[in-house]
Amino acid sequence: MREHRVPPSPAVPGLRALLTTERPRPELIRRHPAAWRLAVATVCFGAFMGQLDASIVTLTYQPLREEFHSGLAGVEWVSLAYLLALVALLVPVGRLSDVHGRKLFYLYGFAVFTAASAACGLAPGLAALVGFRVVQAVGAALMQANSVALVTTSAPADRMRGALGIQAAGQALGLALGPTVGGALVDTLGWRWVFLVNVPIGVLALVGGHYLLPRTRQGADHGRIDVRGVLLLACSSTAALLALSVASGLGLPLWTVLGLVLIAGLAGWAFVRRQRSCPRPLLDLALLRAGRIGPGLLAGLCGYLVLFGPLVLVPVALARHGTAPLTTGLVLTALPVGFAVAATTAERLLPAGWSDLRRSRIGAAGCLVALALLVVLPLRAGTLPWSLALLGLALGVLIPANNTLVMRAIPAGSAGTGGGMVNMTRGLGTAIGVAAVTLALHLAAGDGGLRAAGFVLLGFAALALVTTVPLRLSVKFW
Structure with missing residues (x-):
């Protein structure tokens, strides 16, 4: 069991010690x-x-x-x-x-x-x-x-x-x-x-x-946190998500989309410049260039996007065919159930010699096949569970293997930062998945919007697959 032995801290009076000391x-x-x-x-x-x-x-x-x-x-x-x-x-x-x-x-x-x-x-x-x-x-x-x-x-x-x-x-x-x-x-x-x-x-x-x-x-002193970096990151991510929400019918004037996109881009550019020049950056950009961390984070974002996008698409599709809410809920359950089954059994069922990268690649390919079926087959209660279950199984292979790939490449002293990066890609993937599907449904009416949303998800599954190709082939892409 790997439990870090933390050097004893100087005596701190009562309440402060209780609030600031990790208990074994x-x-x-x-x-x-x-x-x-x-x-x-x-x-x-x-x-x-x-x-x-x-x-x-x-x-x-x-x-x-x-x-x-x-x-x-x-x-x-x-x-x-x-x-x-x-x-x-x-x-x-x-x-x-x-x-x-x-x-x-x-x-x-x-x-x-x-x-x-x-x-x-x-x-x-x-x-x-x-x-x-x-x-x-x-x-x-x-x-x-x-x-x-x-x-x-x-x-x-x-x-x-x-x-x-x-x-x-x-x-x-x-x-x-x-x-x-x-x-x-x-x-x-x-x-x-x-x-x-x-x-x-x-x-x-x-x-x-x-x-x-x-x-x-870890007991290491990394100095004060980069407050300016925190504010720039918050500004960029907030503006980007608001732009997607407005474009998806949030109710604000359309011109605000361009303004928010501009703010997000400028704040993101300023954040990157800040991280490059700051002696103690909030986000070590060198980590993104180390091994497969950068492509792995992008693959994780695409994976969570593909996981949450159908939660918006499927209810809309089934409601247009008059499907009861209870039936819709049961159909949707196929996706997380497939995910849970694969996430808990893939370690035992897949060959032990397969690397995390190979598992990620197979999972991404499975997502591509499942979403191709989603686009081709009728969006009905009788056909959707099969493609959703396959998608869940593929994501249950992709996401744990990809997270392991990223975390193993991050130094132990930066595991919390790496974990935050992994979870930030999950949050962004969730938001973009919901917003991208909503945007497609908002811009195209009827079955055309449903198919357009399916193709959006298919495109992100393809991007996830591209990030898992051998590093020597994907370096130009990344």
Whole structure:
């Protein structure tokens, strides 16, 4: 079991020591042969909660519109504010976690996320709910930026890919249960319980994390965080996602799209220049040029984009054919179930000699085949489950192998930063997948829009496959 021995810190008075010191696991747990499995299971709580929240909140839109007398454009900020804050915070939080302790930040994430979930469930108005969702995103960033790093730190090297597969399965389970659990809660207890359901899970995970997670702080002093870099990154990602939202029918004038794209580009350019000149950059650009980290992050973004895009496309397609919501939910379940099955069994079923790169390539090729079927076959309840299940199986091979490929290439002292980068690509992939499909549906009417959205997803699957070709062939591409 790889648990870093942190040099003792100078004595710090009471409360400050309690809040800033990573506590070790009990010796009995640390020495137990299953200690790493217990740590991975604890991380899965966070993975489950994050994806449950991502797939459950959209079911509150209609009751929120009715209770707060708001239009859809206003209610969408319940999701948009959360996503924008999350994407902006993942990398800087990962950077801070490398210095001060990933376990410490992860537990703080559970505490903030759980408290903010309770506040969301008790929110007196829409503006307050949006504000509490931003706080909830802060907690989610503290968890998600450290989840991958905690798994790779806890699991033995020869079990890392399987451990990341288990974490991905936890994400898939949360994603799969979201529509069912959300629909049941909204229909029986009301929309507030969509948020309140996080509270007991969060309390349980907080207690478990205290006793089961290993200490991970490296003890190195990397200096102050690059605040200017944080602000530029937040500005660029926020403007880019807002531009996609506006173009997808958010309700703002179309000219704002060009303005937001310009702001995103300028802020992104300034961010890159800042990282190149800053003595202690927020994001070490040299990491992106090391081995397959850059192509791997792009492949991960495409993978999550392809995972979440159908969650928008399929309900729209089936609704146009008069399919009942319950049937739609069952059809959609084929995607995360296939993902969970592959993520948990691929390690045992695929040949042990296959490299992470080869597994990623096979997974990307499977995505391409599944989405080709999605484009060719009728978008009906009888045919969609097969292509969605195949897509889920392919993603269950691609994403864990790709994440392992990236994390193994990142130095141990930067694992939190690397984990933040991996999770930031997940957040961006999720947002772009939803926005790109919505944009295609918005720009093309009827079945033409459905096919256009399918081709968009197919194109990103092809891009994911290109990133997995041998490095000597893809260097010009990258």
